[in-house]
Amino acid sequence: QQPVQSPQAVILREGEDAVINCSSSKALYSVHWYRQKHGEAPVFLMILLKGGEQKGHEKISASFNEKKQQSSLYLTASQLSYSGTYFCGTETRGGGFKTIFGAGTRLFVKA
């Protein structure tokens, strides 16, 4: 039931782009994305509620393919502040508002 995130970890140089994927074996109602920095609580980035929806947040955007039960998070022109662990959380159809999180993708941006 836990969504699968890939890659598990990625190292970028400042200014490079990255894509983090999240896939589920169950039909999805929504996908959430959060970022957690070391020793801190997760911080909400965005939620996607409709198939095909794309949302943007500064240089971070995401898409949701309801048919494929997948979501992707796009980080463009990465900054040092983007470093952290990114989690996707999924709500499944019939699962109420319970959110199940993936294992996370560790992103490190170096100068």
Added chain:
Amino acid sequence: GAGVSQSPSNKVTEKGKDVELRCDPISGHTALYWYRQRLGQGLEFLIYFQGNSAPDKSGLPSDRFSAERTGESVSTLTIQRTQQEDSAVYLCASSLAVSERAQFFGPGTRLTVL
């Protein structure tokens, strides 16, 4: 008021003791979630409260774990007869739910069972 608050921030206990963890959600948020995060791991769903509906307890790992919520305010997570494997950071989050389900997390309670 401000964000989600949790207390205590740190708790060290001996194996076999009971502990209570507290969460104060953002005022007006009808939904409240508890998660467990072991060191270097992801967020493990424990329980979810939505308004006056029956809570979704499907994530509680054993009957030693229980949680209560008073109306749409404070929640307490109780762990009875603590075990070493209960050591983790326990995170609480709240959301408006229904119309806007972005979850806002508290700073967590770090529980260490000796």
